[in-house]
Structure formats: structure tokens, C-alpha cells
Amino acid sequence: MHKSEEKMMHSSDKGKIILLKMRNCGNCNSNLIGNHELEAKYISPMKNGSRIIEPVCRSCRAVVDRNDVEKDIMQTQRVVIISGTAGAGKSALGQFIEDKFDYVFIDGDAVSKKVNHMARIDPSYKNEEYLCHTETINTMLVTLGLGYNVVVGYVFDLADIENYRKALAKCGIIPFVRVLIPTRNVCIERDKERSCWTAGEEFVDKWFDSQLAIKNVHSDICVDNSFETIEETVTNHFEYFLV
Numbered sequence: 001m002h003k004s005e006e007k008m009m010h011s012s013d014k015g016k017i018i019l020l021k022m023r024n025c026g027n028c029n030s031n032l033i034g035n036h037e038l039e040a041k042y043i044s045p046m047k048n049g050s051r052i053i054e055p056v057c058r059s060c061r062a063v064v065d066r067n068d069v070e071k072d073i074m075q076t077q078r079v080v081i082i083s084g085t086a087g088a089g090k091s092a093l094g095q096f097i098e099d100k101f102d103y104v105f106i107d108g109d110a111v112s113k114k115v116n117h118m119a120r121i122d123p124s125y126k127n128e129e130y131l132c133h134t135e136t137i138n139t140m141l142v143t144l145g146l147g148y149n150v151v152v153g154y155v156f157d158l159a160d161i162e163n164y165r166k167a168l169a170k171c172g173i174i175p176f177v178r179v180l181i182p183t184r185n186v187c188i189e190r191d192k193e194r195s196c197w198t199a200g201e202e203f204v205d206k207w208f209d210s211q212l213a214i215k216n217v218h219s220d221i222c223v224d225n226s227f228e229t230i231e232e233t234v235t236n237h238f239e240y241f242l243v
């Protein structure tokens, strides 16, 4: 059964028929529940295999508009936000959480690939860091609006995290935020060990200090996963929130 259908049934069991309203495609008015595709098919997936999430209506192929579904987000839905520099392990962790738990992984790197793609075909579409975050927040809200729990992986500074918190607060959701901070050497080794691509030391260093700086202010949300497998990281730091 589709996750959203399941959720709707649970909710109507409790008599909250209010959830049956809307969530229709703003373009063709067909019901989007069970009638959408999550993945952007016009951009090839990332080399690491992560998909570019861009929900479209299966009937008319229109991209799902946040305004058509945002009001259906429920505060019981869950959001995990994972930050970290290149090689910290956020994509592998996000993918693992999607595979093992009831979440959709939104990879910020894949969103930036989409933004780059858009900028190539439409010069008015500026490719800037803030736009990648705007786009990621939009994707997160649309995916939530379609009834999924989401895990978002990207490199965030404290101001970025605050923007995600604010966007989610409007829906009554408090995200679970964790910053992966393994040692620099571990980041470089993990980056090299990737089977299909390598960001390079330059990209480890680009964000390493800014991520480390978060530890000085909010050590409670920082995770040193230097000596953990992905399974251990999930068990030790995430599982109690995920299930």
C-alpha cells in the first residue's frame, strides 16, 4: 500500500476525514495520492546512485506544486537533517535510512545538480548556494506534503539549519538535526574509497572548519562517526528517533 494511503486510512480511522481534502494536482486536478512519481526522469541520477527527487503528477506530468500539498503536512511526520563536509558520510547514511526505514532521502548534492541543470537550460535560473537551499526546502515540503517522512543530507551552516527549522515550524514539525564530524583524515579516506567518484581533499577542507565550528556551539547535535560503520552510526545516534 502506498505510504500516504496508509496514513490517510489511519487518520480516517480516528475520524479525521479532514485529511481527505485537497492534495489534488493543481494542473489537472487528479488525486496525487498513489498517482505521482518521486524521481526526476529528465536528469540522470548522481554518480553515487542517489535520485533527484522532483515529484510529478503521473496523469499530466506537471511538477507537484508546494502550494497544492503543503497544507496536508502533518506534525507527526518526521524529518531528519544530516550535515557534514565531503566524505563525512551523509549520503551513505541518508541512503541507508531510506533503505531500512520509512523515509525518502533528499540528497542536497542531487538538488544542486538539478539547479545546475536548470541554470544551463534557463539562464535566468541563477545557480547560487541559497537557491540550492531554497530548492531543497521546496523539495522537502513537497515530499512531506505527499505523505512521506524525509531525510535531507547536505552541508549546512547554522544559519541554513535555522532556515529549515523555520520552514518546518510552520507545519508543526521539529526536525532531528545531526552534524557528522569525523576527523579530517577519515573524511579524505572515505572520499577516496567511494566506488564511483571522488570530491577531493579540496572539498573536504572547503567545509570542514565550518562544520567543526558548529561543535563549539552545539556539541549535542554533533556526531563523531570516525570509527563507526553506517549501521553503528544509525544504532548509536539515529535509531531512537527513526522508529
Ligand SMILES: [Zn+2]
Pocket: 025, 026, 027, 028, 029, 030, 057, 058, 059, 060, 061, 062
Ligand atoms: Zn496533474
